[in-house]
Amino acid sequence: MDLIGAEHLDFKSSSDGTLTGIAKLVATVDASNTGSSIPGGMDAIAGGNFSAIGFDDLASGLKGGAIGIGGISTLKGQAQIAGTLNAESVTGDAFAGLTGANGITPDNASLIIGFDGLTLNGASDGTILGTASGVFNTNAASTAANASGFSNQSLRGISTLSLELGGNGGINAIVNDTNFVGAQSVSGTATAVASVDAIGLNGGDIHIAGNATIMSNVGVDSKSEAQTIA
Numbered sequence: 001m002d003l004i005g006a007e008h009l010d011f012k013s014s015s016d017g018t019l020t021g022i023a024k025l026v027a028t029v030d031a032s033n034t035g036s037s038i039p040g041g042m043d044a045i046a047g048g049n050f051s052a053i054g055f056d057d058l059a060s061g062l063k064g065g066a067i068g069i070g071g072i073s074t075l076k077g078q079a080q081i082a083g084t085l086n087a088e089s090v091t092g093d094a095f096a097g098l099t100g101a102n103g104i105t106p107d108n109a110s111l112i113i114g115f116d117g118l119t120l121n122g123a124s125d126g127t128i129l130g131t132a133s134g135v136f137n138t139n140a141a142s143t144a145a146n147a148s149g150f151s152n153q154s155l156r157g158i159s160t161l162s163l164e165l166g167g168n169g170g171i172n173a174i175v176n177d178t179n180f181v182g183a184q185s186v187s188g189t190a191t192a193v194a195s196v197d198a199i200g201l202n203g204g205d206i207h208i209a210g211n212a213t214i215m216s217n218v219g220v221d222s223k224s225e226a227q228t229i230a
Contacts, residue, residue: 001027001049005077007056016071017122021055024080031096033089044089046140047099051111052079054130061121063164063205068119073126073165077114077158082135085151089142093188096140097150106193109152110134114173117160125167125210130158130201134177138194139184146188149181149224154197157216161204168210172217173200179222186229194224 005021031046054077061068087096098108114130132155140149157173175198183192200216 001025003052004056005054006058009055009058011058011060012068014070017060017069018074019058020076022078023052023054025050025052026082028084029086031087033092042089043092044087044094045104046085046087046096047104048083048085049099049108050081050083052081053111053116054079054114055116055118057117058115059119061119063119063121063162065121067121067123069122072124073120073122075118075120075127076129078131079112079114080133081110081112083110085138087140089145091144092142093145094140094142094147096138097148098152104148104150106150106152106195108150109154109197110136111154113156113159115158115161116156118158119162121164123166125169126165127170128158128163129172131174132157133175134179136179138181141184142188143186144188145185146190147183147185148191149183150193151179151181152195153177153179155199156202157200159202161201161206163204163206163208165208165210169208169212171201171206171214173215175200175218177220177222181224183226188228190226190228192224192226194222196220196222
């Protein structure tokens with residue numbers, strides 16, 4: 001599941017300009033196998049592929065060139081994902097996590113970005129807010145076999161900013177993520193991996209004629225628990 005608030009946008013205004021791009025995703029995947037007569041049992045696989053981007057490639061004017069917004073600039077890009085994946089098997093393996101070319105592995109990541117590529121040339125004051133937030137819960141449980149849970153996120157408040165303002169400027173890049181992974185097995189192996197790559201403001205070329213305020217804030221709570229009872 002991929003959500004984008006606005007993509008490949010070229011915007012111009014001779015006066016004030018206000019743009020807001022929002023992408024919010026709530027996803028739940030459940031897989032359950034309560035029994036099987038097949039030798040070796042049946043696996044339970046709860047997989048997903050998630051991304052959310054508020055603005056993907058927004059351009060308003062050219063840095064060092066044409067003015068994009070003649071008045072006050074107000075830009076907001078917000079991306080949010082809440083994902084829950086649960087897999088439970090009695091006789092087979094249980095897998096919960098993001099799917100990719102090689103199936104469910106720790107390398108697959110959810111992508112959450114407020115602004116992914118922003119160019120602005122504003123004649124006056126401007127404020128930019130880019131936020132990325134995630135809440136993920138991943139659980140895998142097996143009675144007779146292995147349980148594996150993987151959850152990985154890559155978050156950016158603002159990625160690649162090219163900015164020129166003729167007045168005062170305020171830039172806020174905020175990232176928050178909560179990531180929990182649990183794996184439980186009675187008779188097999190339990191594996192739980194939780195990882196997060198989070199950056200508030202990632203790459204920028206910034207020129208502000210007046211007063212400038214830049215805030216980049218990142219908060220992450222990531223935890224993994226694996227338990228084998230036998």
